[in-house]
Amino acid sequence: MPAPAQFLKFVDAHEEDFIQRLAKAVEIPSVSGDPAHREDVFRMASFLESQLKSYGVETKSVPLGTHKLEGKELQLPPAILGRIGNDKGKKTVLIYGHFDVQPAELSDGWSHPPFKLTRDDATGRLYGRGSSDDKGPVLGWVNVLHAHKALNIPLPVNLRFCFEGMEETGSEGLDELIISEAQKGEQGWFGGVDCVCISDNYWLNTRTPCLTYGLRGITYFKVMISGPAKDLHSGVFGRMVHEPMTDLVLLMSKLVDVNGNILIPGVDEMVQSPTEEERALYDSLDYSIQDVEESAGGKIALATDKASVLMGRMRSPSLSLHGIEGAFYGAGGKTVIPAKVSGKFSIRLVPPQTPDNVNPLVVKYLNAEFKKLNSKNTLTIEELHGGKPWVEDHNHWNYEAAKRATLEIYKQTPDLTREGGSIPVTLTFAEALRVNVLLLPMGRGDDGAHSTNEKLDKSNYIEGTKLLGTYLYEVAAGQ
Numbered sequence: 001m002p003a004p005a006q007f008l009k010f011v012d013a014h015e016e017d018f019i020q021r022l023a024k025a026v027e028i029p030s031v032s033g034d035p036a037h038r039e040d041v042f043r044m045a046s047f048l049e050s051q052l053k054s055y056g057v058e059t060k061s062v063p064l065g066t067h068k069l070e071g072k073e074l075q076l077p078p079a080i081l082g083r084i085g086n087d088k089g090k091k092t093v094l095i096y097g098h099f100d101v102q103p104a105e106l107s108d109g110w111s112h113p114p115f116k117l118t119r120d121d122a123t124g125r126l127y128g129r130g131s132s133d134d135k136g137p138v139l140g141w142v143n144v145l146h147a148h149k150a151l152n153i154p155l156p157v158n159l160r161f162c163f164e165g166m167e168e169t170g171s172e173g174l175d176e177l178i179i180s181e182a183q184k185g186e187q188g189w190f191g192g193v194d195c196v197c198i199s200d201n202y203w204l205n206t207r208t209p210c211l212t213y214g215l216r217g218i219t220y221f222k223v224m225i226s227g228p229a230k231d232l233h234s235g236v237f238g239r240m241v242h243e244p245m246t247d248l249v250l251l252m253s254k255l256v257d258v259n260g261n262i263l264i265p266g267v268d269e270m271v272q273s274p275t276e277e278e279r280a281l282y283d284s285l286d287y288s289i290q291d292v293e294e295s296a297g298g299k300i301a302l303a304t305d306k307a308s309v310l311m312g313r314m315r316s317p318s319l320s321l322h323g324i325e326g327a328f329y330g331a332g333g334k335t336v337i338p339a340k341v342s343g344k345f346s347i348r349l350v351p352p353q354t355p356d357n358v359n360p361l362v363v364k365y366l367n368a369e370f371k372k373l374n375s376k377n378t379l380t381i382e383e384l385h386g387g388k389p390w391v392e393d394h395n396h397w398n399y400e401a402a403k404r405a406t407l408e409i410y411k412q413t414p415d416l417t418r419e420g421g422s423i424p425v426t427l428t429f430a431e432a433l434r435v436n437v438l439l440l441p442m443g444r445g446d447d448g449a450h451s452t453n454e455k456l457d458k459s460n461y462i463e464g465t466k467l468l469g470t471y472l473y474e475v476a477a478g479q
């Protein structure tokens with residue numbers, strides 16, 4: 001059942017309103033990983049809740065307790081639950097999304113202030129942190145509600161919402177809420193849910209919409225090396241003492257090689273090699289080495305054939321080094337020996353890997369390699385956060401509905417992809433509610449999520465809003 005023409009027309013006619021809505025959201029710097037922005041994450045929760053309420057959604061702001069971040073005890077942002085429609089004759093769809101964002105500073109290399117939506121009318125791009133990940137898609141659902149309320153047409157399905165403000169920092173507290181709501185059955189906020197839809201990833205390229213049936217998990221580590229009681233003068237102490245930064249760089253260099261092979265014994269080995277049949281699946285996707293190099297902004301692909309490059313992201317684990325806290329990074333040439341430095345790295349996980357079976361291998365290896373350095377400094381290992389990988393059955397009516405919706409809006413058959421990123425609670429929804437979960441992305445592969453100059457193309461925002469609405473009509477139409 002295609003969406004009514006008046007809905008599609010309304011979306012086109014109200015693109016300015018929808019862009020203004022996105023502009024308001026981008027202006028709230030809801031960075032979950034920075035204690036200084038915690039109030040902003042709360043502000044963003046209130047903004048979203050009021051938007052939902054104004055279109056007739058019954059909402060509940062659920063406190064999730066406290067947690068420790070950067071040594072500070074902080075209140076976790078609330079989860080925003082919502083429901084609209086309770087017609088037993090209709091299917092019930094649960095929508096998940098997140099309203100927190102990754103950090104962003106103009107000094108990172110942004111061309112425009114990251115927390116101001118900047119339009120480039122020549123290219124149709126809407127720049128700003130969170131435009132694609134994940135404020136644009138979340139507001140896409142709000143736009144669908146707005147259109148139905150304004151047109152006074154009933155939604156084709158009952159909707160339930162679960163929006164969180166900690167996705168970029170490990171989704172703390174949300175698993176427990178989902179499990180406890182699921183246990184309440186019909187009485188809970190997720191009672192009667194038939195399927196889940198998440199719009200929080202990206203097309204593989206810039207031209208072909210996709211449906212996503214897998215996500216990598218993640219395990220995130222902070223390794224701290226300390227020794228001196230304070231920063232030291234390298235002219236005074238150089239070659240007299242063990243230097244924490246030297247130890248850390250040596251240790252981090254033992255984690256991964258230049259070709260992306262993970263050097264921690266047992267980690268890569270946990271994953272089965274692909275069959276020829278599986279390789280062919282990756283070969284059939286609309287992708288090229290040029291796509292990865294264009295979206296990365298450099299000719300740096302690890303392989304020359306597209307199947308290998310795609311498998312690197314979709315069905316292999318990867319280890320990335322993210323940063324060193326405590327190191328000197330300012331302008332000029334400060335001759336300092338930093339007293340305490342912390343290296344941050346994460347491993348993206350694929351089945352059968354989980355933080356539980358990978359973390360002991362990482363800790364054992366780090367300790368053994370540090371011992372080999374014979375340093376008198378001290379190593380401390382912290383596991384910051386983690387999430388399991390997820391793979392879904394894409395031969396399901398939920399995916400069929402999304403496929404028909406994509407054909408209607410984009411006149412294209414969507415690619416079927418596995419995403420290299422992680423959304424920790426996806427598997428929790430699948431296991432706790434025992435229903436099919438679909439990832440239906442709005443943005444393109446070159447949106448630059450987590451990067452500088454993150455953007456969402458206006459056409460993806462507007463056609464994406466139509467896609468989300470049309471998907472609901474196709475779910476209602478059934479198999």
Ligand SMILES: C[C@H](N)C(=O)N[C@@H](Cc1c[nH]cn1)C(=O)O
Nearest residue numbers: 133167168169170200201421422
């Ligand atoms: C795919 C999703 N939009 C996303 O960006 N997820 C993050 C989740 C995360 C985990 N640790 C920190 N953030 C990601 O994959 O990095």
Ligand SMILES: [Zn+2]
Nearest residue numbers: 098133134200
């Ligand atoms: Zn996201």
Ligand SMILES: [Zn+2]
Nearest residue numbers: 133168449450
């Ligand atoms: Zn993200």
